Amino acid sequence: MSNPLLQDWTGPHGLPPFADIAPTHFQPAFDEALARHRTEIEAIASQAEPPSFANTVAAFDASGRLLTRLEHLFYTLAASATSPELQAAQRALAAPLATHNSAIYMHAGLFARVAALYEQRERLGLAPEQRRLLDRVHLDFLRAGARFAPEAQARYAAIMAKLAELNTRFAQNVLASENGYQLRLSTEAELAGLPGFVRAAARQAAIDRGLEEGVHVITLSRSLIVPFLSFSARRDLREQAWRAWVGRGDDTGDTDNRAICREILALRAEQAKLHGHACYADYALEDTMAQNQAAVMKLLECVWHPALAAQAREREAVQGAMAAAGATHALEAWDWRFYAEHAKRARFELDEAEVKPYFSLDRMVAAMFDCASRLFGLQFKARPDIAGYHADVRAYEVFDADGALRGLFLQDNFARPPKRSGAWMNAMRNQSRALGATPIILNNNNFARGAAGEPTLLSFDDVRTLFHEFGHGLHGLLSSVEHERLAGTQVLRDFVELPSQLYEHWMAEPQVLKKFARHWQTDEPLPDALLAKLQAARQFGQGYETLRYTASALVDMAAHALPQPPADVVAFERDTMQRWQLPAEVGMNHRMTHFQHLFSSAGYAAGYYVYLWAEVLDCDAFDAFVEAGDVFDGAVAARLRECIYSSGNSREPGEAFRAFRGRDPVVEPMLKDRGLLPA
Template identity: 50%
Template sequence: MTANPLLTEWNTPFELPPFSDIEPAHFTEAFEKAMVQARAEINAIADNAEAPTFDNTIRALEASGELLTRAARTFYNLSGAHTNPDLQAIEREMAPKFAKHGSETFQNEALFQRIASLWSQRGELGLDEEQARVLERYHTMFQRAGAGLGAAGKSRMAEISQNLASIGTQFAQNVLKDEADYKLVLESEEDLAGLPDFLIAAAAEAAAERGLEGKYVITLSRSSIEPFLQFSTNRPLRETAFKAWSGRGEGGGETDNREIVSKTVALRAEKAKLLGFDSFAHFKLDDTMAKTPDAVRELLTKVWTPALKRAREEEEKLAEMARSEGGNFKIAPWDWRHYAEKVRKDEFDLDETELKPYLQLDKIIEAAFDTATRLFGLSFEEKHGLPTYHPDVRVFEVKDRDGKHVGLFLGDYFARASKRSGAWMSAFRSQHRLDGEISPIIVNVMNFSKGTPGEATLLTFDDARTLFHEFGHGLHGLLSNVTYPIISGTGVARDFVELPSQLYEHWLSEPEVLSRFAVHYKTGEAMPNALLDKLLAAENFNQGFATVEYTACALVDLEIHLLTEASDLDVTDFEKKTLQAIDMPDAITMRHRVPHFAHAFAGDSYSAGYYSYMWSEVMDADAFGAFEEKGDIFDPETAEKLYTHIYSAGGRPDPAQTYKAFRGRAPEINALLTKRGLAA
């Protein structure tokens, strides 16, 4: 093994990780040494003989563990976007060790007493807004980690944290294995029946990547499976593909996640009880904008009722379409996308095959960048020859309107077997100013189907929206303007974090953007006005379905985390009964069924928090109205307020107050219902 690059200074351009020099074994050594160093730094803070001050306690904590943070961020970005068996083994080994390290920090009695002392006299310390927020976050984090418990309670909390870390890691790896192992191989004309050229080309590329030249492969990436379900006229194959997609994590065998979910729910319930909460949902929501399960349920119910009504109407239209073609069957989940495409064509004279040639990946990236230029004065210059973890990753230097370096943006757009499914934003380095200006290194990870060599990669409109969504998160990280790492960028309340991303989606749908960047990949001609009009007219088509499949997930996530006893939880039965109780249509499944619901069970980020997308959507639907009311979607004054109060503020302000500072008032739910076409 070479000298460990994770333990040395990085002399790479922009201090990017030296990916080509890093071997899996380097991480194990780096984690061990960096944990020892971080523990020594934390103990020195806790054992400081001087009276606690903000600088010698809170600021010192913010500056501690830098080596460990750098190595961990590099590792976990790789484990999500480009993993391998060696990295996965290290991830399983390290998960409980990281949890133990965290418990030892949060349960350090001397350290907590220093923080509690500062908290008790916070009004007399002369703290500015940012320092006050950072102190509040540390005090809250320590309390929620069990710092105030007795010795037995602390010990059990540490055990729970380590167990949850281990099984959460296993959950994610099981889903990835199910996704990576599955391939629907298509060979005959009957197998390919109904598939458009763009999907056949993508399936040929997927087959070639798997050593199956001359054949075609459908994978469980959304960019592969959803178009197949849309266009395939082979109903038995649609059923086969859908059941594989829907059944991830519950196939029996070693990758079955149902027992992991049961253990997770039980451990989370016990953790909440130790901390004095009625349930894990009560515990989790106490530190969000929503505050209570009742507030979440109220929001979801307000949306569920009209969405369910709309979905029933949509299902009847699909059934009529199927009958008109001689289909004498009840609409099943593997039929919905197929017949919805036909109904959309019938009602709006619009289909995906007509639309997709105008949605080139490179042009949509350009559109996302241009929107940021017009709103915030940013510029993006692609850099070649810089270190990356995969040849497909693109690197852009981001500068402000004065030409000053803002940060680096990495785009990793294509699906591959080494990448978990979905789309996300992450950071190799967050912005802060603890010791000089530290610029961010932000990455967006997608799973688009790559075009054949020499051909453009074409997106669906949903793919394009996903790109804008994740770039909104990316801007939240890039534009961060704070001093302390803990509140940098996306370090905000979980049900606020989706506001910058979902708000950014609005610009994609604007004619002013589409008319410039939706150009045909062969001719270069702009999307015809008639087609653009049809696209925008059909924007709320199938919203009953989309809202039901999402809201069902949010409701199941809430209900499963309200359980106080889960030792004998039958996950499949619980999911079934919960959906029956809300009258879930048989023809629609949850967007993420529980055995592969990574948001909720592959870690703690969105557990009892999947509602967050809709909570934020209430704000984003209302927030875009601020631009519409000005008659200019790039209004400079409104854009400046958006930058100041939302994109650059990180977790410094209270989220409800900063939204009001931007909009002038609290958000209104009617904006969300109108946006989704569900208003009465």
């Protein structure tokens, strides 16, 4: 039988035939793709003609097309629609794919040609994007060990293969831990305090899992557990749910990630030493805007102490709410969100149950599309006839103002058991003029689905997530570069969050809310009084949230700054937070044993700080619109598209920001936005 992965993909926009693909198709397809790629690399490396940009660098960028499209598809399905069979394939393929990547970037003949061009780079007369591609490709080879001695290369390749296996095991353990937990609520006493929208989402989660009538389920999806912790009047159940949420991967069963974390840290430390660095953080930060630990720590410390002070003020309000409710117990981590909600309601007369009916998913999707249209002239055409890998996937063709096709946007919004937690963007195809490729961009969210016949209602935080991921999506859709290696989000890690976090600003703009935030039953717009309350309460809780984020970033940096891994990652995490005096009731965004940013891949390892780094950039960038007097100012938006969203990695990020803003970024707008400036 023919393998559909090895046939031409003739679906709309070149999508694969999802319905025909089985997990067993991937191993033989990857075998073929790896063999083809090796043949292409040998042809580039062994050609008689002297190296040129076209026959070496551009040819390398264009190689491995079958492998690239398989990887995009494979990792999309592994994250969003996995199965035991697909997970088995993922485990089996992890090391071979990493080994192949090492072999390509350690290919002596290919690197010799790239290095020869790099040595002559000033004399080649390259266009700016060509020069940038040469620089980046040369650095890719160096950071993969191209100049190592043969023994060091063999060890380095073994490290990378083992890391790929461990990253896969870590991610699958987190998914199994999350899918294995259900807090079943069957009585009115167990549902006490939960507003209608939480009950509806919990009942739908039970239906999705085939549970009997009358049962409600709280899962570890953020869009479900956070509302539960915020509203449940059952302190004992809040504690159960909280312990399950923070305890993912920290257990003695099959999903225990403690030893895996330690082994990953040990291998990364060895990887860094092979590159001549004292620790992995130094190696990772070498290719970032920050460049060194000192710059990262300066930024983290800049917010830590003001956030501690802000959280102390918030604690007074929370303890006041406890006293008003007659609570005499100590304030614990599973109490914070519950009483913070009470404090917010008392201080601002703001109740999330009153707000949420105005934020239906469909209307917020329309809002994010409308903002993209007003800023960048984009038009979105729904294509319900285009089938994705799951029935939840929605497809939209994206067009420029002149009617030219810009790409295909796919959106997968709902939490479900075979899907990993969190929210993310990925490309199923990157843009490239040289390859004639328009992008196919996917956004994944994990919203709690509304009850049958009713819309999915989002919290304000959910709306922010929706806009954030679409900001990444726009970075991919608006990409306008010649070469695939420089396309879209393939930028330095502490720059990649700028387009996403910047786009969040528009979701809270009054003119956007007044147009799209409408009550799902009455169609009435968000009342001015309620909008005023939302704006007044915007910075309440920022001390708490800033500490949770920064605590995770500090643990990340501390762990990757060690020359050897800690003996016990849980004790190390606890000791690190004690040194920084993190209040016990706050906790961390991500504990190490489920910290997928760090341990499912190396993408954010020694790099979780990047959200704060990019926040400095995005707050300063949004101020350009504020200064222009119009958050949709056409001239500023055109400059933003050209310098930030469309340029991908074709420009050095600091230069790209200066081209947009006219200067380097300043930190004050970020501190002001979080309410952390001194009074």
